[in-house]
Amino acid sequence: MLQSLLFIGGLGGWEIMVILLVVLVFFGANKIPEIARGMGKGIREFKDATKEIKNEIESGVKLEDKK
Template identity: 60%
Template sequence: MFGLFGGLGPTEILVILLIVLLLFGAKRIPEVAQGLGKGLREFKKAAKDIQKDIDQAADEDKKPEQ
């Protein structure tokens, strides 16, 4: 379950969540979470696009010249 968070245990995650709550307040947490989710989706899409470009370039290099 905690593989997503690397080496962080439940105590560290709880402390981080408490700090986020103190910094942003309960009202802004949904906005912050939404922004993080959007940023993560954009990052994943960009990474997928880059991988696709790399794969296409590798396929072009493998094609025999005619």
């Protein structure tokens, strides 16, 4: 599953652990949940926007088919 993600496709377990350790040291333990919440909200908004665009395109195609 991790390899299917585009941005970490070539990273192994040790590299990911080093990155997480650097993030922990850089931001501190108190900021990490706040950052994760912000990322989660951003991803959710992106998914909602893509669903809206997809629905608009599908409804436009259905209207064209009725003509």
